[in-house]
Structure formats: C-alpha cells, structure tokens
Amino acid sequence: MSYEGYEEFLCENGHYFTLPEFFCGGEIKCEYCGGSEVWSNEVDETNGEGFCFGPDRLRMKTEAEYYECQDPKCGHKTLIKPATYDTPTIEEMAEFELEMEKVS
Numbered sequence: 763m764s765y766e767g768y769e770e771f772l773c774e775n776g777h778y779f780t781l782p783e784f785f786c787g788g789e790i791k792c793e794y795c796g797g798s799e800v801w802s803n804e805v806d807e808t809n810g811e812g813f814c815f816g817p818d819r820l821r822m823k824t825e826a827e828y829y830e831c832q833d834p835k836c837g838h839k840t841l842i843k844p845a846t847y848d849t850p851t852i853e854e855m856a857e858f859e860l861e862m863e864k865v866s
C-alpha cells in the first residue's frame with residue numbers, strides 16, 4: 763500500500779499552507795511570502811484517516827483580504843493577502859494529539 767498524505771505548515775509570517783507528502787527533501791518555503799516554516803503537522807491519509815490540525819483550529823491573527831470584482835455578472839474574488847495565524851502552543855499540540863489518540 764502506498765503512503766498517502768500531506769503536511770500542513772505555518773510560515774514565520776503566520777501563513778497556513780499544505781504540501782503533498784512526497785515533497786520530501788528540499789527547503790520548504792511559504793507559497794505566499796517565501797518565509798521559512800516554523801510549524802508543521804503530518805497528515806497521514808493512507809488508511810483513510812488523516813488528522814488535520816487545520817486553519818479552523820488555529821488562532822487567526824489577521825483575516826484574509828480579497829479583491830472583489832466590480833462586474834456584477836462576474837463577481838469573482840481574488841486573494842490579495844492570505845490570513846495569518848499564531849503558531850499552536852505546546853499545550854495546544856498536546857491536546858490535539860490526545861484527540862487523535864481517542865479517534866484512532
């Protein structure tokens with residue numbers, strides 16, 4: 763069985779992004795600002811169960827900003843600035859790990 767999954771990250775500027783697990787080796791840079799990663803969590807989906815910390819669980823520092831198209835027929839949104847988040851504390855990660863253990 764092949765390994766499936768991805769890894770979630772926060773960069774030094776608090777941007778949340780994910781990369782496929784096969785992105786091994788090489789330096790991990792934020793896709794928005796090019797900053798280094800300061801936090802990561804591996805989400806193993808091989809058995810159909812992945813434990814994603816996810817942006818919902820993170821404490822948001824600043825909201826995302828969008829450019830909204832002024833054409834009413836179109837109305838598309840373009841991301842100008844991604845949301846930023848606080849790095850989870852050791853306590854929050856411990857809580858998350860406890861939760862994972864309960865489910866598995």
Ligand SMILES: [Zn+2]
Pocket residue numbers: 773774775776777792793794795796797
């Ligand atoms: Zn960034």
Ligand SMILES: [Zn+2]
Pocket residue numbers: 831832833836837838
């Ligand atoms: Zn448009």
